[in-house]
Amino acid sequence: MTTAIAAPKCLVCDTEFEVQGDWEKGEITECTACGQEHEVVEKSAAGVRLDLAPEVEEDWGE
Amino acid sequence: MTTADQVLLSVTMLRPEEKLLLGALRAEGLTARPLLMEDLAEVVAGRTGGPPPGLAVIRNLSHRDAISVSRRLEYAGVTTLNRSSVIEACNDKGLQSLLFARHGIPHPVTRHAFSYDQVRAAVGELGMPAVVKPVSGSWGRGVTKMANAECVEAWAGGRESADATGKLFPVVVQAYVDKPGHDLRVVVVGRTPVVAIQRASEDWRTNTHLGASVERVEVSAEIDKLCQQVVDVLGPGFYGVDLVEDRATGELLVLEVNANPEFAKSSERHGVDVAGLYAAYVAEQLSVNAAA
Numbered sequence: 359m360t361t362a363i364a365a366p367k368c369l370v371c372d373t374e375f376e377v378q379g380d381w382e383k384g385e386i387t388e389c390t391a392c393g394q395e396h397e398v399v400e401k402s403a404a405g406v407r408l409d410l411a412p413e414v415e416e417d418w419g420e
Numbered sequence: 421m422t423t424a425d426q427v428l429l430s431v432t433m434l435r436p437e438e439k440l441l442l443g444a445l446r447a448e449g450l451t452a453r454p455l456l457m458e459d460l461a462e463v464v465a466g467r468t469g470g471p472p473p474g475l476a477v478i479r480n481l482s483h484r485d486a487i488s489v490s491r492r493l494e495y496a497g498v499t500t501l502n503r504s505s506v507i508e509a510c511n512d513k514g515l516q517s518l519l520f521a522r523h524g525i526p527h528p529v530t531r532h533a534f535s536y537d538q539v540r541a542a543v544g545e546l547g548m549p550a551v552v553k554p555v556s557g558s559w560g561r562g563v564t565k566m567a568n569a570e571c572v573e574a575w576a577g578g579r580e581s582a583d584a585t586g587k588l589f590p591v592v593v594q595a596y597v598d599k600p601g602h603d604l605r606v607v608v609v610g611r612t613p614v615v616a617i618q619r620a621s622e623d624w625r626t627n628t629h630l631g632a633s634v635e636r637v638e639v640s641a642e643i644d645k646l647c648q649q650v651v652d653v654l655g656p657g658f659y660g661v662d663l664v665e666d667r668a669t670g671e672l673l674v675l676e677v678n679a680n681p682e683f684a685k686s687s688e689r690h691g692v693d694v695a696g697l698y699a700a701y702v703a704e705q706l707s708v709n710a711a712a
Contacts, residue, residue: 384456
């Protein structure tokens with residue numbers, strides 16, 4: 359899957375994400391333009407890497 | 421840094437609930453970090469580069485992962501909240517119904533069914549309408565109201581076409597409770613019901629995922645009593661206890677208990693800091709464990 363480094367862009371519409379200092383690995387963030395959810399898969403000095411957020415699985419829930 | 425202040429927050433992904441929890445745990449002075457599935461191998465191998473975790477809060481969306489992670493951490497010597505046996509019970513409506521029956525907790529009459537014929541027999545025994553539920557499922561998925569014999573046959577026909585060999589059994593067949601348009605969700609921290617919300621919907625299923633509206637209600641003596649009964653059976657922990665009122669009798673029944681309740685959106689409405697209360701409970705448990 360294509361991912362982005364340093365200045366992450368939405369993997370659907372290419373809108374640039376504003377990197378938040380308090381992002382954590384595993385966090386879900388939405389593209390402000392198209393609403394697509396992304397997951398923060400890596401956060402380091404080199405930057406932030408995003409992937410598309412995982413789809414809901416059949417065993418997900420409360 | 422010692423084991424006594426190290427907390428793992430096991431997640432499938434970090435939703436608003438878990439973000440709130442992380443902040444609240446850190447506000448308690450604890451060293452809290454997310455634990456994703458990809459990190460579990462290093463943790464159970466003891467290769468984290470710091471003190472071993474004192475406790476792991478299990479918040480995995482995936483039922484399968486929640487049980488797997490909690491079991492593996494427990495075997496590695498890490499206390500988990502909730503415990504793996506509790507998560508297992510809470511993730512299976514059939515197991516819950518057996519526990520409730522054994523311990524006299526008010527609960528709709530429930531039967532296990534391991535075949536299509538047993539579903540038909542259980543619906544016949546309980547009368548219609550009856551409700552068929554997959555033993556494991558959330559957010560109202562697969563919960564079906566059997567209003568008449570045609571419903572039963574439509575359900576069986578549709579399901580048989582997707583599962584001819586019956587691999588998806590058992591299901592539970594439950595007496596339908598005619599409720600007054602709403603049910604209750606009570607969040608329990610430790611032994612304490614910290615907030616109760618009424619979930620109202622025009623749909624007979626009142627899951628907030630299906631659009632139910634929420635309103636805070638007082639934790640009455642009856643609500644408290646039922647929650648204490650649940651905690652007596654499962655042990656103290658973090659629960660979403662679903663209660664339903666039988667419109668005909670006015671009696672409150674325990675419908676089910678969730679081991680991973682969502683709270684972010686409802687907290688905005690009722691104003692109770694569920695994350696903060698849970699974090700304080702986690703800190704308390706760490707102190708107890710350290711003193712033991």
